[in-house]
Amino acid sequence: MIQRIRRREQDPDIARRARVLLYVAVGAFFLLLSRLYWLQVVSYDTYQALSENNRLRMRTVRAPRGPIFDRKGRPIAETQGSFDLVCSPIDVADPAGEIRFLSEIVEFDADPVEILEKVREAMVSNPFTSITVARDLRFEQVSVIEFNREGLPGFSVMVEAKRSYPYGTAFAHALGYVGEASPEELDARSDGRLAMGDLVGKYGLERLMDNVLRGINGGRKVEVDAAGRDQRMVEEVPSTTGMPLYTTLDLDLQNAAKDALGSQAGAVIALVPKTGEVLAFYSAPAFDPNVFARGIRKADWQALNADPRKPMQNKGLQGTYAPGSTVKPFLALAALEERIIDKSASLHCPGSYRLGNRTFRCWKEKGHGSVDMYRALVQSCDVYFYTLGLRLGPEPVAAVEKGAGMGTLTGIDLPGERKGLVPDKEWKRRVSKERWYDYESLLLGIGQGAIHLTPLEMTVGYATLATGGEVMRPHVVAKVVLPDGSTTEKKPELVRKLAWKPENVEFIRKGLAGVVNDYGTGGRAKLPGIVVGGKTGTAQVAQVKGKMIKSEDLPYEIRDHAWFAGFAPVEDPRIAVVAMVEHGGHGGSAAAPIVKAVMQEFFRTQEAGPPAAEKR
Amino acid sequence: MSGPSKLARMDWPLLFIAILLCGIGLVNVYSGTRVHGGAASALFAKQFLWIALGLGVFFATYYLSDGFIEEATPGYAILILVLLVIVLAVGQIRGGAQRWISLGGFNLQPSEFAKIGVVLMLARYYSSKYQYGGIGLADTLPAIGMVLVPFLLVALQPDLGTAGVLLFILAGMSVIACVKGWLLGLFAFLGSAAIPALWYFMKDYQRQRVITFLDPERDPLGAGYHVIQSKIAVGSGGILGKGYLQGTQGALRFLPEKHTDFAFAVFSEEWGFLGSALLLLLFALLVRRLFHLAIRSQDRFASFACGGVAVYFLTHTVINLAMVCGLFPVVGIPLPFVSYGGSSMLTNMLALGMVANLSRSRFTFQGGGTRGQELSS
Numbered sequence: 001m002i003q004r005i006r007r008r009e010q011d012p013d014i015a016r017r018a019r020v021l022l023y024v025a026v027g028a029f030f031l032l033l034s035r036l037y038w039l040q041v042v043s044y045d046t047y048q049a050l051s052e053n054n055r056l057r058m059r060t061v062r063a064p065r066g067p068i069f070d071r072k073g074r075p076i077a078e079t080q081g082s083f084d085l086v087c088s089p090i091d092v093a094d095p096a097g098e099i100r101f102l103s104e105i106v107e108f109d110a111d112p113v114e115i116l117e118k119v120r121e122a123m124v125s126n127p128f129t130s131i132t133v134a135r136d137l138r139f140e141q142v143s144v145i146e147f148n149r150e151g152l153p154g155f156s157v158m159v160e161a162k163r164s165y166p167y168g169t170a171f172a173h174a175l176g177y178v179g180e181a182s183p184e185e186l187d188a189r190s191d192g193r194l195a196m197g198d199l200v201g202k203y204g205l206e207r208l209m210d211n212v213l214r215g216i217n218g219g220r221k222v223e224v225d226a227a228g229r230d231q232r233m234v235e236e237v238p239s240t241t242g243m244p245l246y247t248t249l250d251l252d253l254q255n256a257a258k259d260a261l262g263s264q265a266g267a268v269i270a271l272v273p274k275t276g277e278v279l280a281f282y283s284a285p286a287f288d289p290n291v292f293a294r295g296i297r298k299a300d301w302q303a304l305n306a307d308p309r310k311p312m313q314n315k316g317l318q319g320t321y322a323p324g325s326t327v328k329p330f331l332a333l334a335a336l337e338e339r340i341i342d343k344s345a346s347l348h349c350p351g352s353y354r355l356g357n358r359t360f361r362c363w364k365e366k367g368h369g370s371v372d373m374y375r376a377l378v379q380s381c382d383v384y385f386y387t388l389g390l391r392l393g394p395e396p397v398a399a400v401e402k403g404a405g406m407g408t409l410t411g412i413d414l415p416g417e418r419k420g421l422v423p424d425k426e427w428k429r430r431v432s433k434e435r436w437y438d439y440e441s442l443l444l445g446i447g448q449g450a451i452h453l454t455p456l457e458m459t460v461g462y463a464t465l466a467t468g469g470e471v472m473r474p475h476v477v478a479k480v481v482l483p484d485g486s487t488t489e490k491k492p493e494l495v496r497k498l499a500w501k502p503e504n505v506e507f508i509r510k511g512l513a514g515v516v517n518d519y520g521t522g523g524r525a526k527l528p529g530i531v532v533g534g535k536t537g538t539a540q541v542a543q544v545k546g547k548m549i550k551s552e553d554l555p556y557e558i559r560d561h562a563w564f565a566g567f568a569p570v571e572d573p574r575i576a577v578v579a580m581v582e583h584g585g586h587g588g589s590a591a592a593p594i595v596k597a598v599m600q601e602f603f604r605t606q607e608a609g610p611p612a613a614e615k616r
Numbered sequence: 617m618s619g620p621s622k623l624a625r626m627d628w629p630l631l632f633i634a635i636l637l638c639g640i641g642l643v644n645v646y647s648g649t650r651v652h653g654g655a656a657s658a659l660f661a662k663q664f665l666w667i668a669l670g671l672g673v674f675f676a677t678y679y680l681s682d683g684f685i686e687e688a689t690p691g692y693a694i695l696i697l698v699l700l701v702i703v704l705a706v707g708q709i710r711g712g713a714q715r716w717i718s719l720g721g722f723n724l725q726p727s728e729f730a731k732i733g734v735v736l737m738l739a740r741y742y743s744s745k746y747q748y749g750g751i752g753l754a755d756t757l758p759a760i761g762m763v764l765v766p767f768l769l770v771a772l773q774p775d776l777g778t779a780g781v782l783l784f785i786l787a788g789m790s791v792i793a794c795v796k797g798w799l800l801g802l803f804a805f806l807g808s809a810a811i812p813a814l815w816y817f818m819k820d821y822q823r824q825r826v827i828t829f830l831d832p833e834r835d836p837l838g839a840g841y842h843v844i845q846s847k848i849a850v851g852s853g854g855i856l857g858k859g860y861l862q863g864t865q866g867a868l869r870f871l872p873e874k875h876t877d878f879a880f881a882v883f884s885e886e887w888g889f890l891g892s893a894l895l896l897l898l899f900a901l902l903v904r905r906l907f908h909l910a911i912r913s914q915d916r917f918a919s920f921a922c923g924g925v926a927v928y929f930l931t932h933t934v935i936n937l938a939m940v941c942g943l944f945p946v947v948g949i950p951l952p953f954v955s956y957g958g959s960s961m962l963t964n965m966l967a968l969g970m971v972a973n974l975s976r977s978r979f980t981f982q983g984g985g986t987r988g989q990e991l992s993s
């Protein structure tokens with residue numbers, strides 16, 4: 001011990017070394033002080049802002065979408081509350097674990113792997129915007145999630161507005177559906193009203209009227225802790241519900257059309273000839289728009305698109321079909337207008353027509369014998385109309401048909417309309433650089449060959465026959481109620497007025513009444529007490545050589561399309577209806593009963609009620 | 617025995633600073649751990665208990681008789697080594713590391729006490745090897761070996777923060793004990809060269825922390841989260857702070873480990889630059905006082921031990937603060953007296969008690985008649 005006790009003065013180097021360390025310490029503390037000065041004084045504003053962002057979350061309060069009503073004020077699309085599972089990416093601690101746990105409780109909108117990917121992506125790219133991962137939870141599911149709240153910091157159950165369509169498939173193609181806004185839509189709509197995760201109309205009226213139906217999102221500024229739990233609300237901006245939309249559609253007629261078509265594929269359209277108001281617009285097969293509102297799964301979407309009967313296609317305005325005999329009244333009208341033939345002049349139908357070295361058959365093998373124009377319409381004699389087509393040539397036929405709104409866009413207020421084709425020599429020259437052949441004129445007479453029309457065009461054409469030459473623009477929107485309570489109504493819009501001679505139109509109408517009521521091909525559209533006029537059509541899908549084979553005996557894909565187009569009452573038409581059944585066979589048997597069912601429902605429910613009908 | 621009583625020879629400035637820091641720490645633990653909008657947490661009460669126990673340790677150590685600490689050094693060192701082995705064998709695994717021995721309700725962290733063991737062993741060894749003109753290579757290597765054993769045991773837990781502190785203590789004490797300058801330079805060079813090897817021994821999360829430190833924005837929600845949130849807390853404190861209990865970063869639980877390693881973030885958010893600077897000043901005073909006592913000690917063992925403790929507090933304070941300010945990777949090193957934690961509190965108090973005890977000896981020649989003088993006469 002003795003040796004170790006020494007005076008400090010003996011070890012000046014120890015003191016010197018210790019002082020060196022003390023200077024190092026002073027330097028280190030000075031460095032820390034400058035760092036604190038930098039962080040707290042110089043960079044204060046930056047960190048202050050970051051700190052604010054940290055604890056404040058903007059919780060979007062999504063605006064409920066405006067309801068859609070039928071013409072009698074019955075809701076056909078509503079917005080309801082739904083318990084949704086919402087993810088707040090910034091608060092997610094263990095994405096894989098939390099999603100694995102949740103996948104055992106709820107059914108995600110997409111595959112859990114996709115959800116995980118989406119969440120992981122959002123954690124980096126968009127951590128403060130919440131994403132909905134599952135919709136429409138049941139009470140038990142909500143309970144389980146709430147019970148396990150601690151282990152699920154990134155997820156919470158929120159009441160979100162959900163689109164619901166009480167009549168399911170009935171209005172699918174007219175109303176369309178809504179879905180989460182895609183990145184492209186978010187980019188395209190720069191009005192600032194569209195936020196990530198918002199529902200937008202993807203199809204049908206929902207899409208066309210999206211700006212009206214979609215409300216303005218509100219927001220809640222809330223203070224949260226690191227686990228994402230709301231601590232207190234700082235500020236709230238209420239949301240504004242979307243505006244209600246009144247349509248011209250009639251629930252009863254729509255349902256009647258759906259029921260009458262049953263499991264068949266096709267389209268049924270009904271409208272008010274004098275105003276263009278669409279009363280029913282049904283396309284089948286349809287999809288359930290409710291499924292989309294819950295976020296359709298990829299597999300379901302793929303199945304819908306792979307279905308050969310194309311449930312995602314609106315056959316009413318996107319499908320084009322050979323019109324078959326339904327064009328005959330237009331040929332008759334053209335012939336009368338052009339004075340090609342006298343309506344009382346008779347032609348002989350031996351069951352076929354020979355042109356050059358080809359033979360064109362009448363649907364009635366034995367032939368109709370001697371037929372005048374009225375009989376030819378009522379019996380749908382092909383030979384008579386072969387003759388008319390040949391004598392008229394394409395131009396006058398096209399003039400009448402196009403004039404009546406066929407082969408052109410009708411301008412209906414539904415998205416995605418396609419136009420059919422009414423051929424003429426000019427068209428032929430343009431597409432094939434070939435001259436027009438006589439057999440083509442002949443085929444025009446029975447609505448075969450190049451001509452193809454959408455059911456909507458057909459409806460407008462027959463509505464024009466019903467009005468005697470007034471082409472009205474078909475429309476589905478009746479009125480929009482603005483936030484201040486005022487309404488904007490859609491007025492009937494006259495596209496053009498045709499100079500058809502009234503007596504010619506009168507004669508055609510009489511012929512159409514005969515089709516239904518005078519032992520014609522359309523007898524199955526007959527209604528008691530009301531004179532229905534209309535025309536059947538059976539459109540060949542494939543040329544079948546040799547002996548005539550009944551349509552029912554053919555494979556489904558090459559069976560004829562069945563048409564029936566008509567209006568009622570003939571003396572003062574208040575409704576025009578077209579039914580087209582894909583591969584349905586004969587128009588008289590497959591399509592006429594559908595038109596009858598819709599008309600029957602129309603007259604049973606005392607016609608169209610307010611709001612738009614009374615404004616005629 | 618004459619002369620001033622032990623209590624009269626107490627180094628009051630040292631004790632005063634320590635108690636002040638404990639008070640600040642306690643108040644800060646309250647803010648950092650209280651239930652949001654509610655009452656104090658159990659941790660606050662526990663910290664209070666740790667401070668009381670710590671003061672007990674301080675005085676118990678202070679009242680140890682002269683020379684006892686030096687004589688007990690090998691025993692203490694062996695005890696620590698045993699505990700370090702035990703912790704590796706049966707210790708509780710928390711957060712991927714095995715650092716704690718459970719003693720009833722309390723978890724003891726032997727690696728904390730290992731720092732004192734290293735300080736004492738080195739002080740004892742270097743004071744026996746001291747020679748005018750500096751300690752040479754042959755006498756330095758055993759010192760390195762002496763530290764290497766606990767270093768490896770601690771690094772295996774793994775607790776690289778504490779292991780690193782052991783190296784800093786070795787380096788600092790080697791400086792004070794006058795290891796030759798060229799040797800210090802050589803070891804500094806070899807030490808830097810060994811960093812790649814260190815990388816090899818790191819766990820993935822530790823490597824991640826280093827990578828993240830170099831580029832925090834790289835993983836803002838993962839390993840970079842701590843650093844970013846901590847900087848936000850400090851920076852948003854501004855000059856005057858958000859006010860006590862008003863810190864949103866801390867209260868809203870954005871800060872991880874805000875009562876332990878990140879306690880300073882809570883403090884500086886609430887007290888601002890003025891508060892932080894004041895706290896910094898207190899630590900600077902503590903370290904200065906320790907170096908001062910090292911310089912003034914009358915015996916080499918005391919001098920080196922005080923110097924070691926000074927290096928220990930300096931290292932802890934600077935690394936912790938640098939970490940919280942985003943100047944250093946996140947390593948688990950608490951801020952002395954301010955961070956919540958029993959082992960750390962007891963270690964700190966033990967260290968200060970030791971210094972106070974050893975620095976008593978500087979009164980030896982002034983008062984006369986004490987043990988030192990008796991022995992030398």
